[in-house]
Amino acid sequence: MPGQLYHADWHWTWSIFPISCYLFALLCATCVLAFPPTKRIHRKLAICLIAIPIWYGFRYSDHVSYDYMVNDTFARTCIIWISHASYEICVLEFKPTLPRKESGGSSLAEKRAEVSERIYQARKVLNDRNHVQVAQQKGQFLPIASDPTSGEVKYVATDKKSDEVVKIPTRISHGVPIPEGYRHGYTRWRFVRYHFIKWLVLQCLQYMYIAYESNWSPMAIYEDENEASFTTAGLALFHVYCNLEDTFDWCVGSIMLYDAWHSVFAVFFVATGLDEPQEWSLALFGNIKNAWSVRRYWSRHWHNFIYHSFNGHIQCVTRGWLGMRRGDLSTRLIENTGVFFLSGLMHSAIRWQEAPWSDVWAITVWYTAQMVPITIETFCIPIYTRLKRCLANRMQFKEDAKWVVRLEYAFGYLWVFNWLIWSIPAYYNLRNHWTEIRLEKRRIESGNLAAAGNETG
Numbered sequence: 001m002p003g004q005l006y007h008a009d010w011h012w013t014w015s016i017f018p019i020s021c022y023l024f025a026l027l028c029a030t031c032v033l034a035f036p037p038t039k040r041i042h043r044k045l046a047i048c049l050i051a052i053p054i055w056y057g058f059r060y061s062d063h064v065s066y067d068y069m070v071n072d073t074f075a076r077t078c079i080i081w082i083s084h085a086s087y088e089i090c091v092l093e094f095k096p097t098l099p100r101k102e103s104g105g106s107s108l109a110e111k112r113a114e115v116s117e118r119i120y121q122a123r124k125v126l127n128d129r130n131h132v133q134v135a136q137q138k139g140q141f142l143p144i145a146s147d148p149t150s151g152e153v154k155y156v157a158t159d160k161k162s163d164e165v166v167k168i169p170t171r172i173s174h175g176v177p178i179p180e181g182y183r184h185g186y187t188r189w190r191f192v193r194y195h196f197i198k199w200l201v202l203q204c205l206q207y208m209y210i211a212y213e214s215n216w217s218p219m220a221i222y223e224d225e226n227e228a229s230f231t232t233a234g235l236a237l238f239h240v241y242c243n244l245e246d247t248f249d250w251c252v253g254s255i256m257l258y259d260a261w262h263s264v265f266a267v268f269f270v271a272t273g274l275d276e277p278q279e280w281s282l283a284l285f286g287n288i289k290n291a292w293s294v295r296r297y298w299s300r301h302w303h304n305f306i307y308h309s310f311n312g313h314i315q316c317v318t319r320g321w322l323g324m325r326r327g328d329l330s331t332r333l334i335e336n337t338g339v340f341f342l343s344g345l346m347h348s349a350i351r352w353q354e355a356p357w358s359d360v361w362a363i364t365v366w367y368t369a370q371m372v373p374i375t376i377e378t379f380c381i382p383i384y385t386r387l388k389r390c391l392a393n394r395m396q397f398k399e400d401a402k403w404v405v406r407l408e409y410a411f412g413y414l415w416v417f418n419w420l421i422w423s424i425p426a427y428y429n430l431r432n433h434w435t436e437i438r439l440e441k442r443r444i445e446s447g448n449l450a451a452a453g454n455e456t457g
Helices: 012-034 040-059 068-091 108-127 188-216 232-271 294-301 307-321 329-354 362-368 371-395 402-456
Strands: 170-173 176-179
Touching (some): 012 068, 232 402, 329 362, 329 371
16 A cells, blocks of 8 residues: 555565556656647646656655665655656747758658657756756757746746856757756766766765664664663753754765765766766765855755746746746745745655655745745845945955955854754654644544444444
8 A cells, every 4th residue: 555665565566557657657748848739728738647647656656666765766756757847848838949841741751850859859858957047049949938927938047046047058959958067078988987986985875874873873772762861961962963963864865865866867868878978967966165055055055956847837926927026035035935835845745655644744844944044144144245344444354355254154154054953853853743743633533433432332
């Protein structure tokens, strides 16, 4: 029965159904993008039909493997993928770009070439969100995206997670613009070798961490110990360590896991010739040194699998329906809050699939709460900038002096660290508390039903 982390009696044949559902949805979405409907209502109907096999793939994600982490990743993939497919089909309304034909009939070979070209472009668009960040360049025939507010058809290049327009050098491959963003200069087989070795290293690190976490971590050793057995200082140190390990597991553990998956698919797509090395980065996550604020932690360091598709759907509401203006502070705050809220709902759905007996809503609260420090930063940074300028003029020092910059970075990193080490354990505590309340309610209901049964018996 679905709705578990994994099954102890799992058999490989169980995985056939959810994986087949996912592949069937992938095939259907590729066909829709390759041969797009002419009417918008038909596009929306198509994505609704595609969502049916994805739902069954997601619902039976615990049948994919005996490893709950594989099942968890597959469940996330289903949700992220259907959101991206909806973004391409219904929001951007992608259409393949084909060579202009001369007047006259087409031969069978030309028709086959056109079908092949359509499928190639659809696959590229469906498996890579990078093309949505490319600005339309003069003299190039790029795929068309519709603006729901003005009706204009054009590509708008934006920075990774800001709303600022940028110019990105691009090249056109089969009509699909590909950003020249990954300038690592690796050849195909050097790139494959790099990611294969990286995958091996990350796998070893994960096994080592799991072994430590299961056998030698104080959280495992003292799991059954009564808090009364600790001294006051020992208990305080134990709680500090627990917070540190929870935060490390959430942040660094996730990086090791998802970067390893990134390397697996990078090796597959590049080694098979489906993609070029320049279409893949060397790392899924950004450099941690860029995370000197909570906003930059999410925008410059963390992966951005979901941002563009979630934000695209939200912008249909904020800018298309509500008419909010691009660039306004209120627009940015509302849209960013919406992205975090949708991300929380996605994680709640996964939690419901994997552990329906426990609380599923605390994770939505945690993700939405990320806007609290981001909002504080939004209002405090301009105030600090003006204050720093006044102090620099009064005390005669340069605003960009090295010691000033170092202090700013130190404070920023400390701010992010403190937020994570407080909020992540707080999430776990809230989830456990709400789970206990939910289980207690079920125990009371079961007791009442049992009592009612005894009375009627």
